[in-house]
Amino acid sequence: MPDDILPCDADLIARLSSMLPPAALLTGAAIDPRYQEDRRARFSAPPRLVIRPSSTAELSAALAACNDARQRLVIQGGRTGLSGAHRIQPAEAVLSLERMTGLDAPDPESRTIVAGSGVPLQRVQDAADGANLMFGVDIGSRGTATVGGIIATNAGGNRVIRYGMTRAQVAGLEVVLADGSVLSCMRGLEKDNSGYDLKQLFVGSEGTLGVVTRALLTLHAKPQFETNALLAMPSVEAAMALLQGLRSRLGETLSAFEFMTEDIYHGAASEAGVSDPLTTAGPIYVLAEIQSQQGQEAATDPFMESLSDAIENGLVLDAVIANSMREFLSLWEIRDSCADYVRRQEGVANGDISVPVGRIPDFLDESRRRLLKIDPASRFLTFGHLADGNLHYVFCTTRKEEAVACLMNLVSDFSGSISAEHGIGLDKKHWLPLARSAAEIETMKRLKIALDPNNILNSGRIFDP
Amino acid sequence: MPDDILPCDADLIARLSSMLPPAALLTGAAIDPRYQEDRRARFSAPPRLVIRPSSTAELSAALAACNDARQRLVIQGGRTGLSGAHRIQPAEAVLSLERMTGLDAPDPESRTIVAGSGVPLQRVQDAADGANLMFGVDIGSRGTATVGGIIATNAGGNRVIRYGMTRAQVAGLEVVLADGSVLSCMRGLEKDNSGYDLKQLFVGSEGTLGVVTRALLTLHAKPQFETNALLAMPSVEAAMALLQGLRSRLGETLSAFEFMTEDIYHGAASEAGVSDPLTTAGPIYVLAEIQSQQGQEAATDPFMESLSDAIENGLVLDAVIANSMREFLSLWEIRDSCADYVRRQEGVANGDISVPVGRIPDFLDESRRRLLKIDPASRFLTFGHLADGNLHYVFCTTRKEEAVACLMNLVSDFSGSISAEHGIGLDKKHWLPLARSAAEIETMKRLKIALDPNNILNSGRIFDP
Structure with a gap:
């Protein structure tokens, strides 16, 4: 009988049952398949049991019991993670936070x-x-x-x-x-x-x-006023120049500067059911947003002027500025639909990477050149948060393994990060040495041992102990 | 021969001498007394030796050697700390960073x-x-x-x-x-x-x-424009109300909001050699500063209007606004001289504390009441960073120990911090349990052991191992 379908230690179940209310402990057939959900659609093992505390005291008692029994736990929130940290490994129990749902009223004084x-x-x-x-x-x-x-x-x-x-x-x-x-x-x-x-x-x-x-x-x-604009642009360099211009002219009013390459833009728009609001196409699309504590005019005027100047200078090929909340949301809907569109493509390879902002154009050029060399039919669906140097480097290829290795090594050469915002989880830990030195990884392990000496919490995520 | 004057282990000196250039290692009579400097004028032991690396490689090699020899080190920067972390304890050697002085040019792109x-x-x-x-x-x-x-x-x-x-x-x-x-x-x-x-x-x-x-x-x-104003105010409540008003009207333009009670204000002004620029006295003084990326008028107008309104509403008794860089610096000079003035007083007790911003008036009332009960001749020289809830709670008393204990316990009752910005060092560690739970202190110790198992770095600072 392999370890992954061994029943959980009966003593532990008895101890947990004695300390937790029935709703806080699921075993056997009572375990819903949702705990095995994974956005990357990879195999998630059946959990040995599911602990669902509704208070810190319950959670603390349950953890102490699992620690004594050396029961490994995978911690689950909304299971929307994209690096597999919540994915159940054989012999793990689930610690779900789905019932820790207390929410106080905001405190207006301390915000x-x-x-x-x-x-x-x-x-x-x-x-x-x-x-x-x-x-x-x-x-x-x-x-x-x-x-x-x-x-x-x-x-x-x-x-x-x-x-x-x-x-x-x-x-x-x-x-x-x-x-x-x-x-x-x-x-x-x-x-x-x-x-x-x-x-x-x-x-x-x-x-x-x-x-x-x-x-x-x-x-x-809360911003007193916000609006956004969707822009078709001739190049990444133009997007970088516009970003610099908006930052120096608008300062902190600029609240988002999102980037889409043409294929992902058109795909996401159709995914969102939004007809293309632009009449001129470009290889690059940007969704820029401002949020201001000032009134509409004071906030919009410098934004509009900056965009007009950019059109005049050829940095922007075409622009649409939201004139209503409906239009504002519809432009965001395109950007938000990128992930859904990607999920439906075949042969998708993915890198949530960042490089120093100023090196983005070079990185995009060089990576495209190398990936096309590996697979001339590669199709690029890159989008992301340009102002942070963070690209969701999505592409479709038939030579995924080789291509992703090439991409990750190039990120490392550019002093970038192999995981800008999605974390390492299970899926990226083999790449960690490209981003962190042996001394850094050793220090992480020392911290892990200091705080979780029995290695029961999300074991094997980020690094192997 | 007590431990504190024992010569350093000869093997360690020999090993350090072999790996470091002469300027990086001081022993015996070559050790300047400056390493024993302490702003709180407390006893600082003579160091066993002084290590002054000029590179990371030298520092790394020296640390490895000290770790092998279990030689405790006190780490020194500018020795301006106010909690004694840099003060030499018996049998410690000094690791001075005074020669780690490389400074690159700023990178304008990444700022x-x-x-x-x-x-x-x-x-x-x-x-x-x-x-x-x-x-x-x-x-x-x-x-x-x-x-x-x-x-x-x-x-x-x-x-x-x-x-x-x-x-x-x-x-x-x-x-x-x-x-x-x-x-x-x-x-x-x-x-x-x-x-x-x-x-x-x-x-x-x-x-x-x-x-x-x-x-x-x-x-x-860099701000395109900055100015400041010195205000005499009728009460702490008035200062809090003005702070709220300036924050909502000026947003992030407000860059400082410093607070002085009357005795420290007059003392600091005379310390700075600045004649009182205000004609009306108040129990409370505030130095407010704005920094703006906009031009002088756009930045100054809302600031001036806010202050005019505050004068009209009785929140401000008298105000002077800097009209030149000279005036701007001279107002800051008053604030910067508070610490020097305090240093020359007798019977000074000191608490670098913070409480939730909204509770400052209550805290000041209650603490004054309690401290006057302990010593009716207590003299208050409180100043600090009002917007952060951070008070340098300075007072003069003949019953220092009892008074400080009273103050620290009151801070704890107000859910405040016993060290807002000066740290714990050696001088405040006996108060740490007022601010942090046993579980938190235990966790700090686990981290210390994980990263410095031989306890050679600033041992006994913050907590006893």
């Missing part, structure tokens, strides 16, 4: 909100919106991705240029360590240098060092 | 600069300024405090309201661990989720986890 780790991102966004505030993290999977998941992966998304990654918006965390001890770092003071800032350890460590149970999230003033 | 950890803060500021950029960290000791020191203590200072603490401005770090291994996290990509963000560990850990050798620092666009 913060306390959210359970199982709360979907969109609920946080909506709660902030209802208090005339906003949460600065936004990703396409907002309806399903959870607070715990965006923290564990230090999610980036569409507005990093303005608000930073998730890390910049975590003012406090409550975390349970593998042995069940609870770290409450929830005071959220603007300034606090009383010992190590422990919460930083858990942001972006993909559930390997501890389990986030609650977070104190920083909110921002 | 970053690479600085050695021994570079004084002001050299970074000046280099940024010369490239039409600015570094967002500013503290009174800018001429002496070093890059390594501001990173190890996560320095705050005058413009946290606008640019954040030092952590927010560290894009990359090179760090040497106790065993000599070198971690280079210097790529500085905007987005990089390839494994743990190790550099976060070393910011604010006061030299206990590793030695920072170089940093990639984030710079900002």
